[in-house]
Each structure stands twice: as C-alpha cells, then as structure tokens.
Amino acid sequence: MVQPQLPDELRITIVGTSALPDTTRAAFRTVIIEHGKSLLNEAQRLATGNSEEETPMITPTLIMDTSKFMLRGYIQKKPSKYRGMATLIGGITTFAGGVFVNNVDKGWGVAGFCACVVVVAICIIWGIEK
Numbered sequence: 001m002v003q004p005q006l007p008d009e010l011r012i013t014i015v016g017t018s019a020l021p022d023t024t025r026a027a028f029r030t031v032i033i034e035h036g037k038s039l040l041n042e043a044q045r046l047a048t049g050n051s052e053e054e055t056p057m058i059t060p061t062l063i064m065d066t067s068k069f070m071l072r073g074y075i076q077k078k079p080s081k082y083r084g085m086a087t088l089i090g091g092i093t094t095f096a097g098g099v100f101v102n103n104v105d106k107g108w109g110v111a112g113f114c115a116c117v118v119v120v121a122i123c124i125i126w127g128i129e130k
Contacts, residue, residue, distance in 0.1 A: 086127030
C-alpha cells in the first residue's frame with residue numbers, strides 16, 4: 001500500500017514562545033528547523049543501517065530514541081585540558097618513578113621516588129577537580 005504524499009510542513013505550538021521578541025522567535029524557529037532536519041537525517045541513517053528494505057521505515061520509537069541519543073551525545077562535555085595535562089604529567093612522572101625505584105639503594109633514588117609519588121598524587125587530585 002502506497003501512502004499519500006504529505007506536505008513537509010508541521011504546525012506545532014510551543015507554550016511561552018509568544019512572549020519572545022520577533023528576532024528571538026525567528027532564531028528559535030531556525031534552531032527548531034535545523035534540529036528537526038538533523039533528527040530526521042540521523043533517524044534515516046539509523047533506519048537504513050537496520051533494514052534491508054529499499055525505503056526503510058522510520059517509526060515513532062526510532063524518532064524518540066534518536067532524539068535522546070542526539071541530546072546525550074551533544075550534551076557530553078569535552079574532557080578538559082587540565083585533565084589531559086594531569087594525565088600526561090602523571091604518566092611521565094610514573095615512568096620517572098620507575099627509574100628512581102631502580103636506584104632506590106642510592107639516596108637520590110629514594111628522594112626522587114618520594115617526589116614522584118607526591119607529583120602523581122597532585123595530578124590525580126588536579127585531574128579529578130578540573
């Protein structure tokens with residue numbers, strides 16, 4: 001059964017948008033349209049990957065799941081540069097600590113190892129806080 005061709009227009013009501021200035025409403029409308037296009041493209045991509053049919057079916061569940069997936073993906077924050085620096089410095093310091101442990105029978109080996117332990121502890125705390 002072939003479905004009749006429907007127009008590409010959706011009329012929706014979003015409570016609270018009437019209080020927005022005209023320029024803000026226009027920007028809001030633009031963002032909603034762009035998000036809708038992205039959502040539809042992603043749903044089509046997912047439906048195509050899951051189907052052997054020539055024209056895959058996009059279901060209401062697929063739209064809802066895709067929307068949640070997109071929001072979670074966009075909301076996730078990028079790892080901070082401080083955390084990356086703390087990881088790098090901690091890794092280098094751990095390597096240096098291994099060199100100092102191999103020379104623990106010398107005075108500078110013990111002192112160096114203790115310094116490395118302190119630096120790694122600071123990096124762990126710094127990486128967690130930032």
